[in-house]
Amino acid sequence: MIREEYPVIHLVGSMPMRAEAHGLMGFGASGGIPADEEEIRLAVEWLTRRCKPIKTPRHNSYVVKHCCERWAGRYVSNGAMIIAAERCGFRQRRLRNGVNTEIGIDTRRLIRLPESDPNYQRSLDFAGIGLSDAPEGDR
Template structure:
């Protein structure tokens, strides 16, 4: 395959993973490559590698090359962090926000693992002034007010004990279905494009036909770095409510969209019921400031009087 075809494939993969336009994907790919060229010590770990006692020079060089290659392959994740920063955090003059703390904040907000090197590359691409690196880390000139707002947002969106309790009750009701945890995700190969499109189409049809997300704001969808699907929205139902309604929908043989037994519930590492799995593809739900599923949105084949009221937002 020629270099030109490889580049076009990388651009289209970036488009599919992040939802950016083709021209923007070309620009962002070039900006990322410029960062790698101008920062020859930047790796997936950060600047350099973790120094392990007893490593030979050859072993350190080999690990550096591996970490460097891994960062070069992480363009979609870097762009997701870049887009989050550009949309939410203003630059200032004094670099005071450490990359390692920022990488944890990005994980909490975006819901995916972010390496220190990915955060640094994204921040450089976004144009934030950077301090001289100290160890693997660096500081960036970012508005403390904006960072504090993002930390508050991340705290708001953590699962409550009520969410975990509700999820367990739903899992008991659907105990005949296999439960898939994010910790088990490694046993599933990265979904093919065909699997991704088929799962997305089936779930979107089920959401449409069950009216679960009607009326929510700022609805969006993403392809994750590992080839799965994230659905975001503001307001509306909690993630466990969407999973519950989709399971009821799928288990009803009269709906015709998804066959009984095809859909499986999914939990994250915290035990939160926040996803469904269909044919090896995880569809994860990420509501921001949810208010609960309105009674009028509960599907017609359900008995709403059997449900507990949705939790009242704090």
């Protein structure tokens, strides 16, 4: 069932590829771990609520997935981020023949997000302090 478990990712400047949990995989590749649907859902939510798409892919999917993880408070795979970007219509380009992509996210908006800081930790203070960036279920 390769077609359902490993979605096709359309890339700027190269042929489409499939994605699994670790990232891009070639069409001839067999196996790999399918990306988790809950991780994809979180990445879709983060991208649609927090990011703005642009035409030129600039941000490494592996770096972007860490921003999403800090916002969500849980692990999100590189492949889940790549699949979420595809579902949300963000343009992507394969990065140096590897498993990562560059994603077309507006840099000005991304760097203003608190979760873009590697030292950011989402607050779970239920008094309401610092929860404006938390997923809906954690407020």
